[in-house]
Amino acid sequence: MEKLLIEGGHSLRGQVRISGAKNSAVALLPAAILAETPVTIEGLPHISDVDTLSHLLEEIGGKVVKDGRDVYIDPSTMISMPLPNGKVKKLRASYYFMGAMLGRFKKAVIGLPGGCHLGPRPIDQHIKGFEALGAQVTNEQGAIYLRADELKGARIYLDVVSVGATINIMLAAVKAKGKTVIENAAKEPEIIDVATLLTSMGAKIKGAGTDVIRIEGVETLSGCQHTIIPDRIEAGTYTILAAAMGEEVLIDNVIPQHLESLLAKLREMGITIESNDDQLLIRRDKPIQAVDVKTLVFPGFPTDLQQPFTSLLTQARGTGVVTDTIYGARFKHVDELRRMNADIKVEGSSAIVTGPVQLEGARVKATDLRAGAALVIAGSLARGVTEITGLEHIDRGYEDLVEKLNALGGHAWREEMTEAEIEQFQNS
Ligand SMILES: CC(=O)N[C@H]1[C@@H](OP(=O)(O)OP(=O)(O)OC[C@H]2O[C@@H](n3ccc(=O)[nH]c3=O)[C@H](O)[C@@H]2O)O[C@H](CO)[C@@H](O)[C@@H]1O
Numbered sequence: 556m557e558k559l560l561i562e563g564g565h566s567l568r569g570q571v572r573i574s575g576a577k578n579s580a581v582a583l584l585p586a587a588i589l590a591e592t593p594v595t596i597e598g599l600p601h602i603s604d605v606d607t608l609s610h611l612l613e614e615i616g617g618k619v620v621k622d623g624r625d626v627y628i629d630p631s632t633m634i635s636m637p638l639p640n641g642k643v644k645k646l647r648a649s650y651y652f653m654g655a656m657l658g659r660f661k662k663a664v665i666g667l668p669g670g671c672h673l674g675p676r677p678i679d680q681h682i683k684g685f686e687a688l689g690a691q692v693t694n695e696q697g698a699i700y701l702r703a704d705e706l707k708g709a710r711i712y713l714d715v716v717s718v719g720a721t722i723n724i725m726l727a728a729v730k731a732k733g734k735t736v737i738e739n740a741a742k743e744p745e746i747i748d749v750a751t752l753l754t755s756m757g758a759k760i761k762g763a764g765t766d767v768i769r770i771e772g773v774e775t776l777s778g779c780q781h782t783i784i785p786d787r788i789e790a791g792t793y794t795i796l797a798a799a800m801g802e803e804v805l806i807d808n809v810i811p812q813h814l815e816s817l818l819a820k821l822r823e824m825g826i827t828i829e830s831n832d833d834q835l836l837i838r839r840d841k842p843i844q845a846v847d848v849k850t851l852v853f854p855g856f857p858t859d860l861q862q863p864f865t866s867l868l869t870q871a872r873g874t875g876v877v878t879d880t881i882y883g884a885r886f887k888h889v890d891e892l893r894r895m896n897a898d899i900k901v902e903g904s905s906a907i908v909t910g911p912v913q914l915e916g917a918r919v920k921a922t923d924l925r926a927g928a929a930l931v932i933a934g935s936l937a938r939g940v941t942e943i944t945g946l947e948h949i950d951r952g953y954e955d956l957v958e959k960l961n962a963l964g965g966h967a968w969r970e971e972m973t974e975a976e977i978e979q980f981q982n983s
C-alpha cells in the first residue's frame with residue numbers, strides 16, 4: 556500500500572494534458588456489451604475504474620485488448636454471467652452492467668455498486684426505468700436480479716435527475732421494442748458521449764444532452780470506433796489547482812463549455828482565464844476573493860468539484876459558503892483540511908470557509924476520490940510535507956497524478972507505507 560507525499564509551496568507553471576473522462580469511460584465500456592461485433596474505444600484514461608470494468612467484461616466472456624489508451628472489445632462471446640460481488644463493489648459504475656446486460660441478454664444478476672461514500676446513493680430510479688421497460692427486478696441478498704421476456708419502450712419520468720439512471724435506462728432501451736422517452740433526464744456531457752457511441756453502433760437516440768431523450772429501439776447493434784471526450788472533472792481539478800498555486804498554467808485537451816460554471820466562479824474570485832476551442836490558460840496575478848458556490852446538475856456547478864474548490868477557498872479573502880444540493884453529506888474532506896489548519900465549519904449541507912490561511916502539511920486521509928483531489932490541492936498549498944493515504948480512491952479517477960503535478964513544477968512522490976502505517980490507516 557502506498558501513500559502520496561507532497562511538498563507544498565512550489566508555484567506551478569506550464570502545461571497539463573487532460574485524460575479521457577472517467578464518467579464516460581465507465582459507461583462506454585459496459586455499453587460495448589450491446590454490440591454483436593467488436594467496439595474500439597480510443598483515449599481511455601489509465602485509471603483503476605477502467606481496469607476493473609475491463610476485467611468485468613472479461614469475466615462475462617468478452618475479449619478485451621488494450622493498446623495504450625485504446626481498447627478493443629469483442630463482445631460476441633459474452634454471456635450473462637452473474638456478477639453478484641467482488642469487483643462490482645469496487646466502483647459505482649458497475650451498475651451499467653445492469654442496463655447493458657438487460658438490453659443484450661434480457662437478464663442479469665449484478666451486485667449493488669460501490670463507489671465513493673457520499674451519503675445515501677440509491678438506485679431506485681434505475682430500477683423504476685427497468686421495470687417500466689418490462690423487466691422484473693428483485694433485490695436478493697445485496698444483488699439485483701433482472702429478467703424480462705421482452706423489453707418494450709415506455710415513457711419514463713425520472714423523479715430525481717440522475718446521471719446513472721439516465722444512462723442505464725438508455726442502455727436497456729436501445730434494444731427494446733418501440734419508443735422510449737426519458738423525461739427529466741440528466742444533461743451531463745458524458746450522457747451525450749454514451750449516446751454518440753450507441754448511435755455509432757446503430758442505436759436511434761434523439762435529445763441526449765437535453766432533459767427529454769427519445770429512443771427508438773433497434774434489433775441489433777454492431778461494433779464501431781469511438782473517441783472519448785476529455786475529463787471535465789480532471790480538467791476542473793487542475794484549473795482549481797492552477798488558480799490556487801499557478802503563475803500561468805495551460806490546461807490542454809479540455810472542452811471549456813463543460814466548465815462554464817466553474818470558470819464563472821473563478822473569474823468572480825479574480826482569476827484571469829483565457830480560452831480557445833480545447834485549452835484554458837489560468838493565471839493568478841492578484842489576491843482572490845471568497846465566493847459562494849451551490850452544486851447543481853449540469854450545467855450547474857458540479858458536485859465533483861465542490862471538494863477541490865473548498866481547498867481553494869481557504870486561500871480567498873473573506874468567507875465563502877459551499878452548498879452541496881446533490882450530496883448533502885459530501886464533506887468528509889473538511890475534517891482533513893482542518894488538520895491542515897483550514898478554517899471551515901460544516902452546517903447542514905454547507906461548508907463555510909474563511910480565509911486566507913496558511914495551510915500546514917499534515918498526515919491526512921483521502922476518504923473518497925474528490926476528497927483526495929481536495930487534499931492534493933491543499934498539500935500543494937501547505938507549508939512542509941503533506942502525507943495522503945487512501946490512494947485507492949484517487950487512483951480511481953486521476954491518471955498519472957504525480958507525473959502531471961511534477962511536470963507543472965510541483966513536488967510529489969509516492970512511497971510504500973510501513974506495516975505500522977498500514978495498521979494505523981486500517982484502524983482510522
Ligand atoms: C460514475 C458516475 O458517473 N458518477 C457520477 C454520477 O454518479 P451517480 O450516477 O451515482 O449520481 P446521480 O446523478 O445518479 O445522483 C444524483 C442524485 O440523485 C440521487 N439518486 C440517484 C439515482 C437514483 O436512482 N435515486 C436517487 O435518489 C442521488 O442520491 C443523488 O443525490 O453523477 C454524480 C452527480 O453528478 C457524480 O457525483 C458522480 O461522479
Ligand SMILES: C=C(OP(=O)(O)O)C(=O)O
Pocket residue numbers: 577646647648669670671859924925952
Ligand atoms: C463520485 C464520483 O465517482 P463515483 O460515482 O464513481 O463514485 C466522482 O467521480 O467524483
